[in-house]
Amino acid sequence: MTASAAAAARAEGGPPGAAPPKQPPPGQPSPAHAAPGQPSPGQAAPNQASGQPVSDEDALSHGDLEPETEGAQEARAAQRELVAHAPAFFLGDDARFGGSAVGGSQHGVSGGQVGGDVYMGGRTEIHHHGTPGAAPDASGEVPRPYVEELAAVYAEGPAFAAALERLREERVLVLSGAHATGRNAAALMLVHRLGVPAVHALSPETPPAALSGHLTRPAGYVLRDLPLSRNRPLRDTHLFAARDQLVKTGGHLVVTVENSPHLPGVTPYPWSPPPAEDVVRALLDRHRPGEADALLALGPVLDFLAGAGRHPAEAAAFAQALAEYDGTAQALARLADFGQAAVEKQCRDWLGDPETGLRDKAFLLALAVFDQAPYVLAAELADKLFVHFERLQHPERPPVIPVFGPAAEDRLTLARAGGEVRQEQTDWGPVPQFMAAFHDERTPRVLLTEVWTSHPSARPALVEWLGQLARDGRPLVRTRAAAAAALLAAADLPSTMALLVDRWATARAVGPRVTAANTLTLAQLLGAPVVLRLLTQWCNDGQWGRRWTAIRALGLLAPLRPDLAGPALDALASRARADASNQAERDNLTESAALLLSAGQRRGEVLAEFVRLLYRDTPAVRGLALAAFARACDNAGEGALVGWYAETGMYQPDTARDMATLWRTALGDHIHTRAALQALQTWVHVATRRTDAATALELLLPALIVTADDRKRLDHELRTMRAEDGGPRPPLAERLLDVLRPAPAAH
Template sequence: MSDAVAALRGVPGGARHVTIHATNFIGGDATIGTQVGRDNIGNATGRRPVARGEVATERIALIERVFVEPTRFANIRRILTTQSLLLLRAPRGWGRTTAALRALDECCSARIYTLEPDVELRSPNIDFSPDTGYLMEWFGPDQAGRLHRFHLDQLSAALRDQGCRMVVLLDAATELAPDLGEFLVDGDAPADVTEVVRSHVRYHLNRDPTDILDHPELRRLIDRYTKEWPAARTLAQLGKELADTSAEGGDISEVIRRHHAAIKTELRRWFDEQLSSEARAFTIALAVFNGMPVYMVSDAARMLARVIAGAEEPDRTPAWPVFGSRNSELVDAARARTRRSTEETVYGEIPVDIVEFTDANLAPEILALVWREYHSAHELVREWLYALGCSPDLRVGARAGVAAGLLSIFEFDHARTKLIEPWARSGSRYGRAAAMAALHFPFLYSDLAPLVSRMLATWLQRDQPLALRVTAARALGSEIGQAMPDTAVRRLRRAARSNRVSLRVAVSFSMAQLFWSDGLADRILMELLRWTESTAKPQLRDTGLRCVLDLCRYRSVPTEQSVYDWPVTLCLTGANRAAIVTLFSRLLRNPDHPPDTYAEIRAWVADAEEDPAMREPLARLLSDLGDALQDADIFPYYLREWATEPRGPRRAAQEILAIIESPGRSGSKQLELKG
């Protein structure tokens, strides 16, 4: 659920897989010069010029002044120095044209020409002028598919004979024959956006612009551009506007607002005009499942595309070509990319392909765009999300729930009645998880928190359906309850007195979640001491005792003493350790819980069989627990029993027993915990 919330907030988990893209500005226009380079594949009368024009010297001079090297530029320069032909493959917006012109200017003593985009590089009869650089700014995938090593060897030799250099630019998705690797450079990280903007501001102001770039709103804008692929003129225009405004003593906030507005306008134009219906469904699905496996996004996208097609043409069953749009085409259209990762399954980790936006901000913005601009899509998207929320895959349900939560910010009561409460009332653990996920956005990231809090209080009332009460109790153990711990504990205490076992189980699990939250462990332990007193109501006492075991089962703790994680009972110190000893002694005195409690302790001894470092702390805990029970013989008895079991923890039980029975056993020591 936390990963889902982070993804839809535009915050990838741990900021782990977002590649930064930037671009350099190319100023000036190409001017038509002397025709150079002719395609002589036909007869003399069929010859046509292949040069679009000479690159103006002013343009080259400007690039020299403002150019910021991308990561691979040194490699580009080195290869172009040693060989005459280079294929540069990089995404649009990477700054490939600028980098190519800069490299050609460094390697060629004469002029640089751009070529017509339909030039066939397979032709053996292209005329070249000596010591000239050539740039093909776009080479399509069809043209690239017809290239073979033989053609490039011929072209390279012809260029070398004349002392020429040529750079051919390819899109990132263009596929080439494997034997062309000698000529190919793939663009890695592009130039740093901050440095590109700095370079342009410095060019126009003729001074260092550090004071301008430190503006906090500008930093956020630059961070946004860092994750996107803006057109080259966008960063150049930003630099010029910042310089002009600063020179005139104006407020650069207006410049920043214009650029943010332009981003939203460009997003609408892209979504409306550049995406096919299938690509639009894929993009919306990716907004919900950003950073998830390709198969998950594709399944959800196909499901949404069918819903949309059915609404647009209700009397016609849509036909879906089995080999229609390629995944790579849909990913590129959605401004996304795939990467190799792993997925945890019941049988271990497996490799999977992950798909994610190149800019994590796109995920929330696309859903917000759909909701703001396309009212006819509201019902379709809600129905689609509801079906996803009922999926038996909890990851799918959590993602659908978080997406519904984001949309609820625009119309909370509608989302509540159409999605959130139906999920919560379903009685299904999958629907409950979706409802809990849906509450995170309005509670944590909007001004709707008081409303959500009151709604959860209503759900917990005795006259509400049990499924609704269980959902509310579980939600109070999540980040919602962690944000208001006093209110959450008070409401959970009231629910813990219920006669409904399923509600008490939910309360116990939520209390365990709160225990593991930052800064709440001592508060929860003190509360459990209160719940489990002999004078407490039986239902409240039962819930508290259940929770004591849940604390241990929920997770374990890494320590400095061992490479293994240890039960939390061994890692508490001071008042918290005294509290856990008291709570376990109450568990063992209660007639309903000793079997489960001894089974848990036996599991610790089994862990100590594999981890000798755990044996002494465990012996001290069992010794203190025996003192609390006023029965020093109880654990020695069980340790002997466990040691004699077939494949029992013989060595651990014997060593722990020896420590307990030693005459000078020491008191508890404080452990150093990792993290």
């Protein structure tokens, strides 16, 4: 089965006039060599007293080196790289940074479940809905061939008919169910069965209050995995407005949600998945008509169907393997091997078989790190790993890599993997690449865990190789090194910390430290033990690099796990109370705290925490909150705070009050006034392109005026500001000046 992969659009620029970052932008290689006579980042620096080499880590620990720092936008760039390049199973569909789950991304179906890639007929099809860079509230039509292909193999299940009848009568249906139960595929099929002329997919970030405004055509609409919370419920009044609009247009709407308590007045329809046998039979009827009964009677098939809790996607993958059954003993063995036990045995066999050469084993491990990535990366970096293996096993002779080796097809066959040309998203647009992936998506995790825990003699080579990847100039390579290290940490945290993460965290160069932060972030997502406690301790560690790494990791982690935003902010505040020792560390604290405000739909709760710090903490923590708030506001990219506030936050009274409090305090604080005014200009520039942002500003500005000085400050900024291109003051600024003018006195 071809595993699904999440891809994220990466397009965000810094504010006009921002200094260029010292690190290359995402996707650009870093300089290969240091200046003549200077050590490259990470190389040993000479000890001036003894002349003996001193590692960056040792020198940094003793204060002999000043670590490299980043440009102002590098934290957000690192955040985008992590989401764009980490393997899909780390982040799932919940990696939201303000916009949709994967903005401008793929949506597909695997058997009875909507997922990432579309697995149909033995090949993977990538469908891009919408326009790259489109607004988060954009809707896109689901391609008709895609819907029809799903309809041809879809198993309805026992809950489908009643759900269809309810949708026909009420025009709006809220479908609730657990993860991986196929509710999203059901949503597509429900509206399709009604014979609608087209099916439109709405963004999950569509505010419930604005839902009816998107239902303008006589079509079927699906809003999949709508995120709900206490501050963002889906109310019956929202559905009443949507139903009125759908009656006018002749449309239908299905909203899918996880089982949620945030549905006041709404009675959702509980979704249950179709039986695994129905899913398998439906796919067999399409690919092997007339043979379903005989195939379902096979022993391995009966064993598979007897397993409890088979998800539709798993059943569809098994059906695909069953459709390829040719009656041979080998084919029957493949069916019997389907599952986790088979994956574990295969990985043990690969690594333990003396007949499998070191170069083949190196390729298998490299492919595990670069699964669902360009094949050329796995092949190139596998040879580097092979060199380390050769030096480890035969230290008496120099390693020799054959210039030419097995064909890609042969190597992938050995690895039980496949490859195809797909579009890879780059900073310059989509580029065709031959992508490689294991047939079973569990293989990478099992293989890396097996080599780390069962073959400790290979560790020195793996450590050196992953260290090289951590310093690579390509963001994808660095991120996959972090993902591999996170898997190893989940299996054996103490060894991984000692051999990999701590070395990277204490490096002078920025790249390894970012990789260390990514590793700890992903390890926490995997559930590795005590990572959060470790990050909290490292925030006040005596070593600068560990503090930097922990601070950055907390900033990266909170948007992926919004429930950790509070503990993360507390840990950052604890470091601020300790009085950060240098400007680089203070900047890192500010950047990481600003990232907390990109935590999806829970940003209102984070804003409330920021307000709490203004009144109940030390001046240093107050300064951190204001600096981070101004930094977060000074962002016009996708998922920025201004867009979220215009779409969602301004409609929540508590959030609107907290936003006004933070703006008013930052503007009135002499240390942060300039940064806040620059951020305000950013909001005005965004508002010239978005009517909802303009409305939000018109409502926000009066709340920022308490004293005459407040009015004068805002009036002067709006009168003197220029357009983004340096031209005259934008017309919106004139409208906002009218908002600021005091009402005439009554006579």
